[in-house]
Amino acid sequence: MSEVVSVVLSGGSGSRLWPLSRKSHPKPYIPLPDGETLIQKTLSRVLKARPKDTVLTVTNREYYFLTRDSFNAYGKTHPDDAAPFRYLLEPSGRNTAPAMACAALWAQQTCGADTVLLFMPADHIVPEIDAFAEATRKAVEMAQKGELVTFGVQPTAPETGFGYIQIGTALPPGFRVSRFVEKPDEATAQAYVDSGEYLWNSGIFCMRADALLQAMQTHAPEVLAAAQAAWDEAREFGDAWELGGSFAQAPDISIDYAIMEKATDVAVIPSEFSWNDLGAWGAYAQLLEPDADGNRLLAPESLVEDTHNCIVHSPHRLTALLGVEDLLVADTPDALLIADKSRDQEVRVLVDALKARRHQSYDINPTMHRPWGTYTVLEEGDRFKMKRIVVKPGEKLSLQMHHHRSEHWIVVSGTALVHVGGTEKLVMTNESTFIPAGTAHRLSNPGVIDLVLIEVQSGAYLGEDDIVRFDDVYGRVEQGSPAA
Amino acid sequence: MSEVVSVVLSGGSGSRLWPLSRKSHPKPYIPLPDGETLIQKTLSRVLKARPKDTVLTVTNREYYFLTRDSFNAYGKTHPDDAAPFRYLLEPSGRNTAPAMACAALWAQQTCGADTVLLFMPADHIVPEIDAFAEATRKAVEMAQKGELVTFGVQPTAPETGFGYIQIGTALPPGFRVSRFVEKPDEATAQAYVDSGEYLWNSGIFCMRADALLQAMQTHAPEVLAAAQAAWDEAREFGDAWELGGSFAQAPDISIDYAIMEKATDVAVIPSEFSWNDLGAWGAYAQLLEPDADGNRLLAPESLVEDTHNCIVHSPHRLTALLGVEDLLVADTPDALLIADKSRDQEVRVLVDALKARRHQSYDINPTMHRPWGTYTVLEEGDRFKMKRIVVKPGEKLSLQMHHHRSEHWIVVSGTALVHVGGTEKLVMTNESTFIPAGTAHRLSNPGVIDLVLIEVQSGAYLGEDDIVRFDDVYGRVEQGSPAA
Structure with missing residues (x-):
């Protein structure tokens, strides 16, 4: 055989x-x-x-x-x-x-x-x-x-x-x-x-x-x-x-x-098996049990008043609905969709329009996966950007340097090993450290549980392309792959 | 006279x-x-x-x-x-x-x-x-x-x-x-x-x-x-x-x-004057010019497809509408309202329900005003909370201490004068410092422009009531007023 x-x-x-x-x-x-x-x-x-x-x-x-x-x-x-x-x-x-x-x-x-x-x-x-x-x-x-x-x-x-x-x-x-x-x-x-x-x-x-x-x-x-x-x-x-x-x-x-x-x-x-290819929001909604008013809600903080046959995906925010019906509401940290639910096949048209506009929400998810773990952009504002970074046990980011931004790392859970400007130190839970612009640095998780930290970048330019990689265990120095 | x-x-x-x-x-x-x-x-x-x-x-x-x-x-x-x-x-x-x-x-x-x-x-x-x-x-x-x-x-x-x-x-x-x-x-x-x-x-x-x-x-x-x-x-x-x-x-x-x-x-x-008491969303919408489809949008990132006579207030996020009409959409960082726009008077009912539930969104705005400036809660998660803090020139927060959290201050703009544990230091733009739990500290702006900083709190308990005030220039030690 x-x-x-x-x-x-x-x-x-x-x-x-x-x-x-x-x-x-x-x-x-x-x-x-x-x-x-x-x-x-x-x-x-x-x-x-x-x-x-x-x-x-x-x-x-x-x-x-x-x-x-x-x-x-x-x-x-x-x-x-x-x-x-x-x-x-x-x-x-x-x-x-x-x-x-x-x-x-x-x-x-x-x-x-x-x-x-x-x-x-x-x-x-x-x-x-x-x-x-x-x-x-x-x-x-x-x-x-x-x-x-x-x-x-x-x-x-x-x-x-x-x-x-x-x-x-x-x-x-x-x-x-x-x-x-x-x-x-x-x-x-x-x-x-x-x-x-x-x-x-x-x-x-x-x-x-x-x-x-x-x-x-x-x-x-x-x-x-x-x-x-x-x-x-x-x-x-x-x-x-x-x-x-x-x-x-x-x-x-x-x-x-x-x-x-x-x-x-x-x-x-x-x-003989049944089959759902989750082609659009209507198919996704089949995974949710309807309530007495026919609403299918994945929205733990929802507040629903005289509302019928709606689909609501809003896992992270308070969403209040008043006197509406047959709506599809999909709420994510950086983009909100409100549509007539019978027109879920046309959502593709919106995505094409976003792509044509080069709006990042068609491409980027707030949480990005990397070989060493994940990062989630929490907030961007004038002269600052914040990320939640999770580094898996034993993993390390590339040795890198930024010209235009300083980075501040606050350890929320686990322990970080930080190399900065030729020295190395451990940063424990609830401690923080910062990396001035122009300084070579590397972050790694020497522990056996996830390292969770908040990174706050500050500076006049905060683009992901302001990065110089000196060494990378995942071979990304040659390839020029996206951000660390 | x-x-x-x-x-x-x-x-x-x-x-x-x-x-x-x-x-x-x-x-x-x-x-x-x-x-x-x-x-x-x-x-x-x-x-x-x-x-x-x-x-x-x-x-x-x-x-x-x-x-x-x-x-x-x-x-x-x-x-x-x-x-x-x-x-x-x-x-x-x-x-x-x-x-x-x-x-x-x-x-x-x-x-x-x-x-x-x-x-x-x-x-x-x-x-x-x-x-x-x-x-x-x-x-x-x-x-x-x-x-x-x-x-x-x-x-x-x-x-x-x-x-x-x-x-x-x-x-x-x-x-x-x-x-x-x-x-x-x-x-x-x-x-x-x-x-x-x-x-x-x-x-x-x-x-x-x-x-x-x-x-x-x-x-x-x-x-x-x-x-x-x-x-x-x-x-x-x-x-x-x-x-x-x-x-x-x-x-x-x-x-x-x-x-x-x-x-x-x-x-x-x-x-002889005209008069608008902005009693409800319909009155607010009168301040916005309708587009050719009758939509009144305060939503710079909106994407609108086959949508008519809607009111959309969404200043900060991408909001996409597809095939809907006569909706009121009001999007804020922590709460979203979607209603039939003819029922704007009933929004009060939702607020009463939130109040009964003790949901903080009926009371708290993401940006809170204080005598010394403002703070905006940007994000809360497991073991961390982030705020953007603006301190007006010459103003200072109370001398205070927290039992359960350490605080990390990243200066994004301006200069901070930080008292911590009996010593004081200047923290310049793009620098940061941290205050361990249990340490008396005070933040002030000695400069002539606004001090903008990101505060990241980390710890197991992050309630606003974990604060001991020793001295406050706005007289809040006796009164027990809300957070610094």
Whole structure:
């Protein structure tokens, strides 16, 4: 039996969930109402369905540390599910076909050409794990015979936001695919549902690496060529491979368009699990229980008066509603959205407008993830900026210097080891220290618990680009990656 | 000719303008869209109508420094309008009758019993200053003869939120009042407007001190008794008189109920000026120009898509609106209100609910005024709280100590003189220092420009009540007033 690798495809920003999702903090990494993220749920599901199989995650290189932290945290709390975690890092987003081609090239080289790859997006919710595991078992069985296998979901409504698959002749344990159909209009979708011949196209696939590469060679050779070049240029470090710049030459194309709609050896497994891709706020709201007035509130400080059928996400502030209905309210520290909730698909239009305006709220989340931990911008004002910084045990920031700002560090929890101007000292909880402009400095956490500190920057210029890096344990001196 | 004193009545919190107004930051002190506050506009108006006359402000003692700062700032930029500013401070709010009685007692003692008092609320907008000045001139003329004079405004709509005055026989330059009517229903209000015999009751009055006190003795002796006792107990310091605790014994009653509706020597001056008492958000919105879609926006970062006839106050955050109409959105750093704009009168209900819940947003504004300057709570989190502190030139905080928190001061602008544990040092711009828990300390601004600093408190308990005051130049050691 050939090896099976679970491949998590973690691309896409989920712009219809703005302002909760951002380009730099996309949908798979958003905490859901139960506290878990979609990528944690995906990992948990795949490890239950395919225990011990290697998990390869294909994601943008910007999300590597975020993903790895998330997976390592899961591994620590679930030692019995331990599986090797590997990462394939994209320099830019290029849709599913190039990502899957690179995963197949990685598998061919590191596991063998007959490796079976079980591809799944990182942003699905699938409550029925047993049904998912059963579908997976059938898909692997078919894929081992060389079929390109897709997972079809029994439609429960005439959704116009999904693609559909028409079932063909039986091919146990699944069916041959008769044809793929793009997002239909509502009448067509209703006809599909009524016919009983159509399934939703779930975006979950299973195929042998060599079968996928062969199909690419036949139907999308330009995708394969770019993927091959990017793989040949890949830099390996530890558990991750960073694809080379040629990746950007690959066409931005989905696996459906590139292969599935053209190939002949395509099979479908009808699946019994339900499925929520959290495509927009309406889908997110399904995770919240409605109150007696139909309001779905994630707003611990809310005050609601004569208000009906609203969706409110406001975890951190007092939000008062008076005499309104059918609104979507999404409140985040730096941006507020108020919309007619029936128009949640159009939130994407707002994000495009923000991007055109170069407004940072389309990209930056107040909390940014770094290899050593996180920082959250709390406040910016005239001549000052404040951050809450969390440094993980044993981690250290780069040795750095700023020309235009002094930095003040107040230790709120844990212990900091501070190198400043050639000397080093420990700064304990409730103590503080400051780094004058022009002085080389480094911050590290020598302890065994998180170091939490408040950084206050003061000076006339406070841009993230005022940084000179002398040394960085995460290799960021050469790359010129973003802020420490 | 007897002396004329302009009396500004600055009570009331304006709870229907929540969350912009708070109990501790009431309506007269809110910056309007043009940057000026209502109390500044009131002062400017009264000094143009009555130049050089003493201005006595009756307000809660909590607003003394806020009012004085505001008036002194006006005085500096308008040296030609200079007039003596005096303050009469209430220990608690008791409506207009007790406040006006105390003002008359103050005038009787400090200026003479025949002093003419021109009373006006601090929260009106009166654009036509010349018309206001002309009405004032007439009112003073009548008051000097002993009449109790009220200002009537020509009604422009059948408003149900105002009281009405029926005009009686001519009494040049005004009219005898036939009767006062409380807030009528809409049909009655329409009949009043159509009749031409009624004016809106503006809440502006003019009367001689002795005439007012005489009328009080006749019609509201219990108000006068409490006012007299509070005045007898008053503490004088500099430009202010703080009324004694007996003030709390006065009935909470308006001057209309207490005197005007009962007395016979009551006259009205029909006034030509227009008038906005900024009673609720709808009135506030009149200060904003509508855009082509009827939206009135004070929201520099707003993003508005297919949205009509909304009112948005969101000066500091990105606010995106999609497909909504007739909404009122008021966004402040710690509280958000979203309401059907036709229900702005009901905002008061929300405030009452917050008060019942003891939620601090009904009371506390993120920026608090103190004798020495201001502080703004920027962020609170686990084990830390951050404030932006502004200390005026030459001012100093109390000598104090905290048991449970250390404080870290980062100077963003200006120079700080810091006493800590018996030593003192200068902390310059972009430098910082910290005060360990249990150490006596004092902060002052020895310079000639504002000192701006960021304070980060760290510790397990961060309540404002963890403060021991040893010495305070504003006399707050005995009084136990709120935080330094």
